[in-house]
Amino acid sequence: MKPSRTENPLELCCLPASAQETLRHYDHRVASLLLQARDAVDPAMWEKQRRLPSAFLTHLEKAFLVYDQSLRFAQSQLHRAGWSITCAPGCSHCCTQLPSGLTGVEILYLSHGALRAGVLDRMFRRCLERLELWEEIRRWNAQDLAQACLERSLAQRLHRYNALKVPCPFLEAGLCSLYRYRPLACRIHFSLSPPHWCRPDHFQNAHAIRFNLEPSHQVMDALERLDQVLQLNLSDLLVCGFVEWVVNVMAFRPIAWTENPH
Ligand code: SF4
Secondary structure: OOOOHHHOOOOHHHOOHHHHHHHHHHHHHHHHHHHHHHHHOOHHHHHHHOEEEHHHHHHHHHHHHHHHHHHHHHHHHHHHOOOOOOOOOOOOHHHHOOOOOOOHHHHHHHHHHHHHOOOHHHHHHHHHHHHHHHHHHHHHHHHHHHOOOOOOOHHHHHHHHHHOOOOOOOEEOOEEOOHHHOOHHHHOEEEOOOHHHHOOOOOOHHHOOEEEOOOOHHHHHHHHHHHHHOOOOOOOOHHHHHHHHHHHHOOOOOOEEEOOOO
């Protein structure tokens, strides 16, 4: 996910009980839609032919829509409680971070969006470029370790990547070109400080107050079950997972969508 949990300045448990109850209803609905998507999968057909029924996609899309509704509800409740989120449409200052913590099915959904928009090849090439950069950072880290430097954790490597100010492969003219398909890590990331402080080169960046509205265990569990039925074991980093999906899972083919069995 974009920042780590420990950076979170607030938790949803600060909200009134009635709001938390509503959020639990949303979580239940999202998890139930994800499990319906899982139940639609025919594992043998997926494994042998990379075929999925269109019902899988219908349930997955609904799950993301309901999840967005729950985030809007949470934001409105936080606003009422005195927390003003400053993120606005069109702001992409946080899109130099490398989204992490992704499940395989989120990568599937992103690639489906890229294919639908006719930009899969271009996005794949960009992901490859970012992957080379990521590998370079790993090598720098190895050198640092040789110099007894302690910059070895994933969080520190992600911080280093962000400092390079490389835009996300899916960013086009300052906007997310796959906004509808973006992963949870991007949906749940918010700022309480002026938006431009999120720019890695802004002098106040170290003081920016950002947080994630973390998905519930119920939702994460349902996403992981989807990964299990699809046997997806991809990197949880956006660019690495995307390349693995295109090359290792799909072998450069599109998913074959089938009509639902009657
Ligand atoms: S997927 Fe979209 S929202 Fe997420 S970092 Fe990339 S451009 Fe930004």
